[in-house]
Amino acid sequence: MFRLLLVFALALSGTSVWAQCASDDEIVQFVDDYVQKQPAKALNAGGSMDDALCTQAKLAKALEPHMGPVVGYKAGLTSKPAQDRFKVSEPVQGVLYRDMMLENGAELPAGWGTRPVFESDLILVVGDAAINQATTVTETMAHISTVHPFMELPDLTLAKGEPITGVTLTAMGVGPRLGVLGAGIPVTNSAEMEQALADMQVTLRAADGEVLVEVPGKAVMGHPVNSVLWLMSKGIELKPGDMVSVGSFGPLFPPVKGKGGASVTYTGLPGNPSVSVVFK
Numbered sequence: 001m002f003r004l005l006l007v008f009a010l011a012l013s014g015t016s017v018w019a020q021c022a023s024d025d026e027i028v029q030f031v032d033d034y035v036q037k038q039p040a041k042a043l044n045a046g047g048s049m050d051d052a053l054c055t056q057a058k059l060a061k062a063l064e065p066h067m068g069p070v071v072g073y074k075a076g077l078t079s080k081p082a083q084d085r086f087k088v089s090e091p092v093q094g095v096l097y098r099d100m101m102l103e104n105g106a107e108l109p110a111g112w113g114t115r116p117v118f119e120s121d122l123i124l125v126v127g128d129a130a131i132n133q134a135t136t137v138t139e140t141m142a143h144i145s146t147v148h149p150f151m152e153l154p155d156l157t158l159a160k161g162e163p164i165t166g167v168t169l170t171a172m173g174v175g176p177r178l179g180v181l182g183a184g185i186p187v188t189n190s191a192e193m194e195q196a197l198a199d200m201q202v203t204l205r206a207a208d209g210e211v212l213v214e215v216p217g218k219a220v221m222g223h224p225v226n227s228v229l230w231l232m233s234k235g236i237e238l239k240p241g242d243m244v245s246v247g248s249f250g251p252l253f254p255p256v257k258g259k260g261g262a263s264v265t266y267t268g269l270p271g272n273p274s275v276s277v278v279f280k
Contacts, residue, residue, distance in 0.1 A: 078247025094174025113155030
């Protein structure tokens with residue numbers, strides 16, 4: 001997506017659409033606030049989704065020295081509770097950066113971001129470019145190489161009082177900050193994995209064992225792979241190795257709800273894998 005959006009933005013330089021991108025000064029200030037973990041001003045507040053996507057591409061380029069290159073894409077707000085919280089009727093699209101990925105069991109300060117939250121998620125890795133011709137879950141699944149447990153640790157970033165809407169979330173890339181990435185599960189039988197992803201139970205627990213979320217895989221858009229199809233429907237062209245975050249299997253929680261950490265278990269995937277994080 002970033003590659004397409006950047007080309008799109010540059011191609012429109014000087015037109016009214018480019019003019020609706022956040023200004024260079026706004027981008028510089030946002031990046032500075034983001035890096036310093038200071039509350040930021042919303043980008044494209046009151047603008048359109050096209051404005052937000054233009055800004056997202058510009059911001060991704062500016063964040064690259066701090067976050068590494070874009071390595072994939074995210075479908076945010078893919079569950080009904082998440083959509084209800086942010087008053088949107090469909091998901092939003094964002095980006096993933098190389099340096100946001102942490103190993104399983106990572107230890108973090110509870111204030112890892114300006115307005116940090118955590119959520120149960122999942123990452124699918126693209127196996128080959130033929131995925132871009134897929135139109136169904138089954139066709140798409142045939143071009144997924146690995147499935148990774150993933151607990152995203154987003155940062156809502158914006159100062160209190162700033163509007164957090166589908167547009168402002170999109171403009172900032174849907175709040176990427178960190179995420180705990182589990183070991184990849186190879187897709188050796190796409191039909192079996194497709195069924196497992198639909199039927200698995202995704203359980204998010206606080207450090208003391210309290211269950212915060214427990215839902216089936218189909219809680220994300222009817223099937224997690226539908227997030228990939230949705231992103232492609234928005235014009236994203238995937239390439240081998242791209243990561244796709246399917247989105248939250250339930251609401252987002254502030255660190256205090258984790259009581260010192262959190263874990264996500266995927267019962268029904270091969271090996272019933274899990275990922276965890278410790279909040280120091």
